[in-house]
Amino acid sequence: MPVKKVIETKKLNRIFKNGEIEVHALTDIDMIIEEGEFVAIMGASGSGKSTLLHIIGCLDRATSGEYDLDGVQVNKLGKNQLADVRNQKIGFIFQSYNLLSRTTALENVELPLIYDRTGQFPNSKELAQKALEQVGLADRIYHKSNELSGGQQQRVAIARALVNNPALILADEPTGNLDSKASIDIADLFVQLNNKGKTIVMITHEPEIAQFAKRMIYLRDGQIISDKVIEKRSTKAFALKELEKPVETP
């Protein structure tokens, strides 16, 4: 049985125009990501990582090129259909969480289900609760977002990305605002989700976090310069041990 392609892009370009100035954020990106993969995207600041992930997540549109998501030709979709794709097929996790303020964890996680048009989630509260349990926040469901730590807020955001059982989970520097310990916990959570079959694409600046993934794509100036399988994957236990090693002073 051939493995299903979740993402396939052909000659994807993204050009930002600010008056006279044009920025080629992405140039001819060809990329295939299959079901069950866990991909880390790395690259210098400004190399186009976020731009690529936004296009993959249907938050932005490519200037040119083709993009198939789970068999759907995204570049041919209208605004409403894109919204539905975001709602049904994608769970997006932001570096800055983007939770609704003054709103409980449960309500935040429930939000994607409110906008569901398929009617497949009649018990949205239960599902939201389960998703929060899955990220280890069962005892925090009635806390408002501002009453949670950064790591907990990111877990709420992850639960929100999981709740509608999407084909694809996208995370843009999910550990960017967290300390090492919390970062490792989140990375480990991704590994567990991936083990359960979720396809995950994650941007990160931290090599030790990237090591949790199965595959690494490296971007420079809007182009893929390397794409390889990670041989020695990290684990939570290993990463924590590394963390405890004394810092070598030169």
Add this chain to the structure above:
Amino acid sequence: MKRFLKIFKVAFLSIYKNRTRSLLTMLGIIIGVGAVIMTISAGEGATLEVENQISGLGTNLLMIQTKSEHKAGINVRMGRPIDEKDFEMLKKNSVWMPQLSPLVAIGAQAIGPSGYKSTMVYGVSYDYFYITSRALQTGSFFTEDDVRTAKKYCVIGQTIREELFPGEDPIGHQIRIDKVPFTVLGLLTEEGSGGMQDMDDIILAPYTTIQNRLYGHQRGYTMILGSALSEDHIADAEMEASELLRESHKIIDGDEDDFEIMTQIELQEITGNITGILTILLGAVASISLIVGGIGIMNIMLVSVTERTREIGTRLAIGARESDILTQFLIEAIVLSLVGGILGIVFGIIGNQIIYKVTGFFIPTVGYSILIGFGFSALVGVAFGYFPARKAAKLNPIDALRYE
């Protein structure tokens, strides 16, 4: 339908979770609507009041006085004063004015057994009571005979009674008007204290007495009051009086009158102009309060645009459609405008009541002021709540999320 209910819930939650913002927005609307209702109603109330007072003067009233001209801001009397000769002539010849009375007005100090008051004293004839259709609570009017023989009798208004005879029956008692003793014969029925002029702060006495005792050696009358046979004959009466006076004053054809005749109709036109100006003035005040209220609403909405644009970005990112966002924000704006508007109406009506209780100045809450206030506030509320949201909902989700 189920979708709509869901979005409805989202909108209500949003209003509730952002209580402070919601309350401030509503406050802007409440003040706007309330102020408009109160100012416009006050204008209407003043107009009503003035109209009441004019019709209180007697509907078929004509006032004949010496021609006056505006000079350097003051009225200067031109030509010869209207006097006894004119009065007798009109009384003899006029067909359309069966009732005529001289009016000699002076400001004077009235002293009673228990108090005193500066007031207007009108010297009039017996006909005056017919012309102005004023009636008595107790006592009697002075008679034609009293006028002819210049008796020192007077009829007083309620305000005078309260100042000079608190808690006492004034009939038969003496008061002094500028040191001259007068016997009080009657007490006028209350006209109600007007906003502009107290119609009960008045003393009526035979004009002959006033002229002889108090008016010094001035010639003529302040004016002659006449009453037309009926409302339809006011114009006839005016024409007739004009012709008679021109003839007796020997004014050649082509020359101008040396007298002025003002009728109830003209009086109403003049006061109509005045109240028109008043209404415009209050309208301006109302517009300012609307603008102030509107700016208040606008500010609160605009201050929260950044936060709300990001919120819209988040909602779009997790799969809300543009129409979902628009529905939510429209519901929020409508609910806030509606609740704020209704509270504003209540606030305006209660405000009118309080003014009535405190000042006795009746302000009818007029329907169109409610419409204007409510309409405008709803417009501002919806415009500033809905249109920024519409703009944000049309963005790429990522642009909305990044909005600064």
